[in-house]
Amino acid sequence: MTLLSIRNLTVRLGRDALAPTILEExxxxxxxxxxxGLVGESGSGKSTLGMSVLRLTxxxxxxxxxxxxxxxxxxxLTMRGRDLRALRGAEIxxxxxxxxxxxxxxxxxxxQLTEALRRAGRSDLMQAAEAALxxxxxxxxxxxxxxxxxQMSGGMRQRVxxxxxLAQEPRLIICDEPTTALDATIQYQFLELLRALQGAHGxxxxxxxxxxxxxxxxxxxxxxxxxxxxxxxxxxxxIFSNPRHPYTRALLAAVPSTSTAPDRLPVxxxxxxxxxxxxxxxAFHPRCPMAGPDCQRQPPMERLAPRHEAxxxxxxxxxxx
Amino acid sequence: MTRLxxxxxxxxxxxxxxMSLAIFLLSRVTGxxxxxxxxxxxxAEDRDLLIAQLRLDRPLWEQYISFLGNALTGDFGQxxxxxRRDALELVLDRLPASLSLAGVALGFTLVTGIAMGVLxxxxxxxxVDLLVRIVAxxxxxxxxxxxxxxxxxxxxxxxxxxPTSGYGTTAHYILPALTMGTFTLAAVTRLVRASMxxxxxxxxxxxxxIKGLPEATVxxxxxxxxxxxxxxxxxxxxxxxxxTGAVVVETVFAWPGIGRxxxxxxxxxxxxxxxxxxxxxxxxxxxxxFCVDMLYLAIDPRMRDRG
Numbered sequence: 001m002t003l004l005s006i007r008n009l010t011v012r013l014g015r016d017a018l019a020p021t022i023l024e025e026x027x028x029x030x031x032x033x034x035x036x037g038l039v040g041e042s043g044s045g046k047s048t049l050g051m052s053v054l055r056l057t058x059x060x061x062x063x064x065x066x067x068x069x070x071x072x073x074x075x076x077l078t079m080r081g082r083d084l085r086a087l088r089g090a091e092i093x094x095x096x097x098x099x100x101x102x103x104x105x106x107x108x109x110x111x112q113l114t115e116a117l118r119r120a121g122r123s124d125l126m127q128a129a130e131a132a133l134x135x136x137x138x139x140x141x142x143x144x145x146x147x148x149x150x151q152m153s154g155g156m157r158q159r160v161x162x163x164x165x166l167a168q169e170p171r172l173i174i175c176d177e178p179t180t181a182l183d184a185t186i187q188y189q190f191l192e193l194l195r196a197l198q199g200a201h202g203x204x205x206x207x208x209x210x211x212x213x214x215x216x217x218x219x220x221x222x223x224x225x226x227x228x229x230x231x232x233x234x235x236x237x238x239i240f241s242n243p244r245h246p247y248t249r250a251l252l253a254a255v256p257s258t259s260t261a262p263d264r265l266p267v268x269x270x271x272x273x274x275x276x277x278x279x280x281x282x283a284f285h286p287r288c289p290m291a292g293p294d295c296q297r298q299p300p301m302e303r304l305a306p307r308h309e310a311x312x313x314x315x316x317x318x319x320x321x
Numbered sequence: 322m323t324r325l326x327x328x329x330x331x332x333x334x335x336x337x338x339x340m341s342l343a344i345f346l347l348s349r350v351t352g353x354x355x356x357x358x359x360x361x362x363x364x365a366e367d368r369d370l371l372i373a374q375l376r377l378d379r380p381l382w383e384q385y386i387s388f389l390g391n392a393l394t395g396d397f398g399q400x401x402x403x404x405r406r407d408a409l410e411l412v413l414d415r416l417p418a419s420l421s422l423a424g425v426a427l428g429f430t431l432v433t434g435i436a437m438g439v440l441x442x443x444x445x446x447x448x449v450d451l452l453v454r455i456v457a458x459x460x461x462x463x464x465x466x467x468x469x470x471x472x473x474x475x476x477x478x479x480x481x482x483x484p485t486s487g488y489g490t491t492a493h494y495i496l497p498a499l500t501m502g503t504f505t506l507a508a509v510t511r512l513v514r515a516s517m518x519x520x521x522x523x524x525x526x527x528x529x530x531i532k533g534l535p536e537a538t539v540x541x542x543x544x545x546x547x548x549x550x551x552x553x554x555x556x557x558x559x560x561x562x563x564x565t566g567a568v569v570v571e572t573v574f575a576w577p578g579i580g581r582x583x584x585x586x587x588x589x590x591x592x593x594x595x596x597x598x599x600x601x602x603x604x605x606x607x608x609x610x611f612c613v614d615m616l617y618l619a620i621d622p623r624m625r626d627r628g
Contacts, residue, residue, distance in 0.1 A: 054530075054531060056527060056530060056531070081536070085533045085534075085535065086533065087533070088530065088531055088532065088533035089531060089532040089533035090533055093531060093532075094531045096524050096527060096528060096531075097524075098524055101523065101524040101525065102524040102525055102527070102528045103525055103528070104525040104528075104529070104543050104546075104547070105525070105547065105621075105622070105623060106546050106547055106550075106620065106621060106622060107543075107546070108622075115529075115532060115534060116532045116533075119532065119533055119534075148622040148623070150622070150623050150626070151626065161528065164528065164532065165531070167532075168532075168533070
């Protein structure tokens with residue numbers, strides 16, 4: 001039983017078939033209740049993927065979107081106004097990256113929260129709002145309802161945003177780098193909170209991040225993106241212990257470890273290609289230590305284990321030294 | 322917040338005091354009031370008598386104190402031209418006509434400008450947007466006196482739809498209000514369009530859409546409420562544009578307000594009346610700015626926590 005099924009999602013910068021692509025032929029499934037991490041560098045298209053699911057990409061990208069995003073057997077990409085609004089918030093919700101910018105500065109917390117609760121058909125709005133703030137562990141929630149966003153810290157605001165996201169009991173919540181803008185200690189607290197909330201509500205989570213440390217802490221499964229494509233997916237444990245795509249290996253090697261404390265932080269040589277300037281074949285081959293002549297052709301997604309797939313001609317080989 | 326309001330009030334009073342000093346000094350350097358009051362046939366004795374009577378033989382600071390004292394009791398002297406009428410009374414008689422015209426013009430400007438700005442922003446890049454932008458650009462380029470004359474010629478003279486000039490019925494308001502408001506209308510439109518585009522691209526609009534709110538709520542509640550903040554900021558300046566525009570517009574349309582009074586009294590070198598008009602305009606301008614500050618506090622919660 002798949003909850004969300006993305007099929008061959010391609011997003012171009014405009015209607016033109018030759019326009020640069022941001023996402024290419026992305027296919028991805030999210031199961032009920034699971035946490036899927038979507039990992040990649042900036043510009044890999046991971047945020048665009050999250051935005052596409054709620055049809056919130058800017059008009060130019062929306063025009064250049066093709067493929068299918070299936071929810072309950074219906075294609076979100078062909079939904080119209082009323083159906084789309086019924087989906088947003090109530091079925092699929094989202095927590096945005098920047099808590100300093102994602103709340104409206106001129107309305108109180110209570111007003112912004114009750115807007116969402118009202119849509120969920122709650123009648124005891126103020127009580128429900130207070131309970132929602134208490135659930136995301138905001139101290140003295142009754143007073144906080146009258147506060148304005150500028151009166152709260154980043155961590156507190158992100159909790160409010162989460163409360164808004166959860167208000168309508170969605171079955172899937174997309175988190176677009178929700179901890180990136182937070183301090184490290186606050187980050188940890190917030191992840192713990194998210195995990196607790198997910199357990200309590202039984203919802204699925206699509207967690208967009210560039211941080212494998214966050215993935216290890218919170219995700220069940222992970223999909224690695226590079227230059228608009230998914231290059232490897234699998235259970236977190238499997239990906240960490242047995243990564244098959246050279247890019248995944250390089251990313252994991254670049255996670256600083258506190259136990260070894262190297263003199264230099266490990267990096268992946270070269271820079272990710274910019275949109276519209278992606279190399280043909282496997283987009284990673286110019287930076288890949290294992291690249292060969294066949295890498296000029298796009299490798300297909302190949303199943304290596306029951307739940308483990310990778311798109312690399314060398315996926316079955318051991319890493320080059 | 323109370324401290325903020327008191328601070329603004331003190332600033333307003335200081336501005337008014339400073340303005341009274343400027344007006345006083347200007348009236349002392351722009352000519353000889355005695356010669357003006359007495360006319361050609363006066364003798365040297367008459368002159369000395371009047372100087373003593375007006376206390377012009379006293380030092381300047383003493384004169385200013387008594388000017389201020391008189392002003393506080395509402396005594397701004399008498400009109401030279403209009404049969405020695407009390408200057409303040411003359412101005413206050415004309416004030417309602419000016420205020421009602423400026424009020425109509427400002428109301429028309431804000432409603433139409435905000436609507437056009439929102440329309441242009443949500444149809445960005447379309448023909449509607451282009452049309453609104455062209456109209457706005459023209460509106461800011463056309464001088465009011467020219468527009469007034471053209472409107473009178475076409476709408477009133479050629480088509481005969483509206484009265485050419487004068488004051489009395491609702492129909493009399495339309496052309497002058499249009500002339501007075503056009504520049505500001507264009508400015509409001511462009512301001513609202515730009516700030517709406519800013520707001521529509523913001524994260525909090527994304528969040529409003531994520532909640533599943535209807536598009537009308539997203540635009541008219543969440544985006545517009547933020548876009549109005551810069552409009553309020555500029556409202557004081559808009560009001561000033563209207564008041565200064567009043568001199569031209571009221572003269573073109575023979576509107577019996579203080580703008581035309583200012584023009585008439587300048588032509589007839591009626592200094593006490595000019596002084597009074599300037600002071601009344603300044604006072605209303607300071608009052609308008611004070612109101613803008615208070616409005617600001619009402620719509621932007623971030624302002625309420627300052628000071």
